[in-house]
Amino acid sequence: MSMMMAQSKSESQPIPVTPPRAAVAPGIKMEAKGLKAWFGKSQALKGIDLPLAENQVTAIIGPSGCGKSTFVRCLNRMHEVVPGAHATGTVTLDGADIYGAGTDPVLVRRRVGMVFQKPNPFPTMSIRENVLAGLRLNGRRPADAAALVETSLRQVALWDEVKDRLDRAGTSLSGGQQQRLCIARALALEPEVLLMDEPCSALDPIATARIEELIHEIGQRYTIVIVTHNMQQAARVSHYTAFFYMGELIEHAPTDRMFTQPSNPKTEDYITGRFG
Amino acid sequence: MKRPSAHDTEVAIRPARRPLFGDVNLGDRLAQSGGALIAGIVVVILAALVLQMIQASTPAFSKFGLGFLFSSKWDPVKDDYGALPFLYGTVVSSIGALIIAVPVAFGVAIFLSELAPSWLRGPVGFTIELLAAIPSVVYGLWGIFVLKPFMAEYVGPVLKSTLGWLPLFQGPYDGLGMLTGALILSIMILPTIASISRDVLRAAPPTLREGALALGATRWEAIRYAVLPNVRSGLVGAVLLGLGRALGETMAITMVIGNKVDISASLFEKSSTMASQIANQYSEASDMQLAALTEIALVLFAVTLLFNVGARILVWRTGRMPGGGRSA
Ligand SMILES: Nc1ncnc2c1ncn2[C@@H]1O[C@H](COP(=O)(O)OP(=O)(O)O)[C@@H](O)[C@H]1O
Ligand SMILES: [Mg+2]
Numbered sequence: 325m326s327m328m329m330a331q332s333k334s335e336s337q338p339i340p341v342t343p344p345r346a347a348v349a350p351g352i353k354m355e356a357k358g359l360k361a362w363f364g365k366s367q368a369l370k371g372i373d374l375p376l377a378e379n380q381v382t383a384i385i386g387p388s389g390c391g392k393s394t395f396v397r398c399l400n401r402m403h404e405v406v407p408g409a410h411a412t413g414t415v416t417l418d419g420a421d422i423y424g425a426g427t428d429p430v431l432v433r434r435r436v437g438m439v440f441q442k443p444n445p446f447p448t449m450s451i452r453e454n455v456l457a458g459l460r461l462n463g464r465r466p467a468d469a470a471a472l473v474e475t476s477l478r479q480v481a482l483w484d485e486v487k488d489r490l491d492r493a494g495t496s497l498s499g500g501q502q503q504r505l506c507i508a509r510a511l512a513l514e515p516e517v518l519l520m521d522e523p524c525s526a527l528d529p530i531a532t533a534r535i536e537e538l539i540h541e542i543g544q545r546y547t548i549v550i551v552t553h554n555m556q557q558a559a560r561v562s563h564y565t566a567f568f569y570m571g572e573l574i575e576h577a578p579t580d581r582m583f584t585q586p587s588n589p590k591t592e593d594y595i596t597g598r599f600g
Numbered sequence: 601m602k603r604p605s606a607h608d609t610e611v612a613i614r615p616a617r618r619p620l621f622g623d624v625n626l627g628d629r630l631a632q633s634g635g636a637l638i639a640g641i642v643v644v645i646l647a648a649l650v651l652q653m654i655q656a657s658t659p660a661f662s663k664f665g666l667g668f669l670f671s672s673k674w675d676p677v678k679d680d681y682g683a684l685p686f687l688y689g690t691v692v693s694s695i696g697a698l699i700i701a702v703p704v705a706f707g708v709a710i711f712l713s714e715l716a717p718s719w720l721r722g723p724v725g726f727t728i729e730l731l732a733a734i735p736s737v738v739y740g741l742w743g744i745f746v747l748k749p750f751m752a753e754y755v756g757p758v759l760k761s762t763l764g765w766l767p768l769f770q771g772p773y774d775g776l777g778m779l780t781g782a783l784i785l786s787i788m789i790l791p792t793i794a795s796i797s798r799d800v801l802r803a804a805p806p807t808l809r810e811g812a813l814a815l816g817a818t819r820w821e822a823i824r825y826a827v828l829p830n831v832r833s834g835l836v837g838a839v840l841l842g843l844g845r846a847l848g849e850t851m852a853i854t855m856v857i858g859n860k861v862d863i864s865a866s867l868f869e870k871s872s873t874m875a876s877q878i879a880n881q882y883s884e885a886s887d888m889q890l891a892a893l894t895e896i897a898l899v900l901f902a903v904t905l906l907f908n909v910g911a912r913i914l915v916w917r918t919g920r921m922p923g924g925g926r927s928a
Contacts, residue, residue: 405813407718434816444807448829458815461825506811513815 353378353547354399354436354517359413361394361403368394370571371413376517381543383562383579384551387594390568392551393441396519399549400436401429417517434462437515441522443502445494445509451486454494454505458513476512480504480538500531507538511546518542520550524557536561555595559583567591653898660891668895674861674877676885681892683874683899688863689778690873690900693853694846696782697789702839704786705793709838712794713801714809714823725798732791740855743784748775748856751783756868773868781857781871785849789842796841800834800915801827833914840911848904850875874900 354376361369368391376382376399384392397403398411401422414421422432445454455473459466466472473490477483482504486497494505503523510518520539524532539548539561552558558565559579566576567588575582575591586592660668660681671682712725752775759769773779804827812826813819828835858870859880872880874896885893 400814402810402814405810407721430816430818433814438814440807440811440814442807444805444811446808446811446826446829457812457825461812461815461817461821463821509815 351378352376353418355416356395356398357414357416359395359398359411359415361391361398361411362409363394363406364408368571369398369411372568372573374566374573374576376547376549377564378547379544380563381539381548381550381561382564382566383558384549384566384568385553385555385558385594386568386574388553391571392568393521395568396438396521396549396551399517399519400433400438402433402438404429434458434513435515436517436519437510437513438519439503439506439510439521439523442526443499443506445497445502445505447493447495449494450491451494451497451505452490455508455512457509462513472512476508477505479511479542480508481534482508498531500527500534503527503531503535504538507535511542515546517547517549520548522551522553525553532557555583567594569594650898650901653894653901657891657895657898659888660895663888664892668892669899672861672863676889679888681889683892683896685861685863686872686874686877686896687899689781689857689871690847690875690903692867693778693781693785693857693871693873694843696778696867697785697846698839698843700783700786701790701793701842705790705838705842706797706835708790708794709797709801710823712798714827715819725795728791728794730791731787732795736788736849736851737855739784739788740852743780743852743856747780747784751775751780755779767865768867770866771864771868776856776858776870777868778857778864778871779867781853781873782867784852784856785846788849788852789845792845793838793842796838796915797835800831800838803834804831833917837911837914837916840907840914844904844907844911847907848875848900850879854879 352375356372356374359369359372359374360367372391372395374395384395386392394403397405399415399422403409403411411423414423416422417432417435421427422429422436445451446457449457452469452473453460455476456466456469459472474483474487477486482501485501486492486505489496494502497505503526507518507520507523524535527535536557539550542548543561543563550558550561562579564576565579565582567574567582567586567590569590575586575588577587582591583595586595664671664681668681669683669687671680672684673680673682674685675681708724708728712721712728716724752773756773756775760773763769808826808830809822812822817825853873854876857872857876859872859876860870861872861877862869864871878893878897878900881889882893
C-alpha cells in the first residue's frame with residue numbers, strides 16, 4: 325500500500341507527517357565527522373558530518389547512488405569489507421572513535437547491528453539456528469538458548485508464526501518473514517545501534533507495513549538508522565531525516581520540519597519529486 | 601515554400617509493404633545444422649574409440665574374465681596378465697596426491713577469494729593457473745632432476761627417522777617410487793582444485809559472507825560458518841575433477857614412479873599405475889599383452905569418466921541452487 329502510493333501519488337503535495345512521537349532532545353549515540361569513503365579511486369562520500377540521536381530513528385534519503393548505503397556501512401565498518409574500499413574521518417560510538425587505532429571492527433559490529441536490503445538468512449541453518457547464529461559465530465553460548473530464541477522472535481512479531489517449525493530452514497519463510505528473522509538475528513546480539521539498508525525494498529506492501537510497525541516498537545529501545553527510497557516511509561518511521569546528494573549531506577533535520585519546510589532547495593526538489 | 605502537412609509526413613513515413621516470404625534465417629539454420637553436425641562427429645568419434653577398445657581387449661577379457669581385475673600377475677612369457685597392481689598404484693598415488701594437494705588448494709582458494717588484498721588476487725591466481733599449463737613431461741623432468749635427489753636426501757631420511765615405524769615408510773628409498781609419484785601428481789592437480797574452488801567460493805552469494813560479518817564474525821568465522829556450508833558440493837566437485845586428472849596423468853608419473861609391477865604398503869617402494877604401464881609397454885606389446893593393456897585402458901577410461909561426470913554434476917548443482925547449493 326504505502327510503497328505503491330509513493331510511486332503514484334501526485335508529486336507536488338506535501339507529504340503528510342505523523343511522526344511516531346515528538347522528537348525530544350536526545351543524546352548523541354553515534355556521530356560521523358568528516359567521513360569520507362572510497363571505492364578504489366572513486367569517492368562515494370565527500371565528508372559527512374552527521375550526529376545520530378540516541379534511541380531515535382534517523383532516516384537517510386536521497387537518490388540512487390548518492391552514498392546512503394556506503395554511509396551506513398561505514399557506521400559498522402562494513403564498508404572496508406569490499407575489496408579496495410576504504411574510509412577516513414571519524415565515527416564515534418558513545419564518544420569513542422570506531423576508526424581509532426586498535427579498534428577491532430569485529431567488536432564494533434557486535435554493538436552496531438545491520439539488516440540488509442535483501443533478506444539473507446543463512447540457507448543451511450534452521451530458523452532457530454539463524455536467530456542464534458550471531459552468538460554461535462562469536463563463539464558464545466547463551467545460558468538459555470530457547471528463551472533467547474523466543475524473545476528475539478517475539479520482538480519481531482514472528483514467534484507465533486514460526487514457533488511450531490523452528491527447525492525448518494530459515495529460507496523456507498516468506499520474504500517478509502525472512503526479513504523479520506534477519507532483524508531478530510541482529511537483535512539477539514543486543515546491539516545498541518541497528519542499521520537498516522532499505523529493509524523493505526524487496527518486500528510487498530503488507531510485509532513492509534509489518535516492518536514499519538516493528539521499527540516503531542523497537543525504535544524506543546534502539547538507535548536506528550534506516551535507509552529508504554520511500555519518503556512516506558521516512559516520514560512515517562523516523563524522528564530525524566538526513567538528505568544525501570552525490571556523496572554529500574545536504575540537510576539534516578527533525579523529520580516533520582524536513583518534509584514541511586526544507587531549508588535547502590535541493591531537498592525541496594527531491595522531496596517534491598522533481599528528481600531522483 | 602509549403603509547410604509539410606501531417607498528411608505528407610504520414611505518406612513519407614509509411615513503410616513500403618514488406619514481404620512475408622523469403623529466407624532471412626538462413627544464417628541461423630546454417631549455424632544450427634553445422635553445430636549439430638560437429639557435435640555429432642564428436643559423439644561418433646567417442647563411440648568409435650570405445651568400441652575399438654572393447655574389440656581390441658576382447659581376447660584378454662575372454663581369457664581372464666573378471667579375474668583380470670583381481671590378478672597381480674604380469675607375465676608376458678606365459679601370457680598371464682592381471683590389472684590389480686596398476687589399479688592399486690593408480691588409486692594409491694591419486695589418493696596420496698589428494699591428501700597432499702587438497703588442504704593446500706583449499707587454503708589457496710580461500711586466500712584468493714576471501715582474504716587476499718585485491719591487488720594480489722590477479723597475479724597469484726594467474727600464477728596458479730599457469731601451473732596447469734606446464735606440459736606433463738616438464739614436470740617429469742623436474743621430478744627426475746630436482747625432486748628425486750631432494751626426496752632421497754632430505755624427505756626420505758626425515759620420514760624414516762620420525763615415522764619409520766609405520767608400514768608406509770619401509771625399505772630403501774632412492775627418490776623414485778610411490779611417494780614421489782604422489783607428490784608430482786599433487787603439484788599437477790593443485791591448480792585445478794585451487795582455481796575451481798576459488799571460482800566456487802566466489803560464486804557463493806556475497807550476502808552470506810556479509811551477513812555473517814555484520815553479526816560480528818571474524819573473517820575466518822564467516823568463511824567457516826556462512827560460506828563453506830553453502831558451497832560444500834562445489835568443493836567436492838573441484839576435488840573430484842582434480843582426482844580425475846590424477847587418475848589419468850601419464851607422462852610425469854611414468855618418469856618418477858619407478859615402473860615396478862608390485863603391490864607394497866610402503867610408499868618408498870617403486871610401483872606402476874594403469875597409465876604408466878600402458879605408456880611403458882604399448883609400443884612393444886602384441887597379441888594377448890596388447891589386449892591386456894587395452895583392457896587396462898578401458899578400465900581407466902571408465903573410472904575417469906565416472907569421476908568427471910560426478911564432479912560436473914556436483915559443480916553444476918552448486919551453481920544452480922539458491923544460496924549456493926547445499927549438500928543437505
Ligand atoms: N562495490 C562497489 N564498487 C565500486 N563502486 C561502488 C560500489 N558500491 C557502490 N559504489 C558507488 O558508490 C556510490 C555510492 O553508492 P551507494 O552508497 O551504494 O549508493 P546508494 O545506496 O545511495 O544508492 C555510487 O556512485 C556507486 O556507484
Ligand atoms: Mg543502497
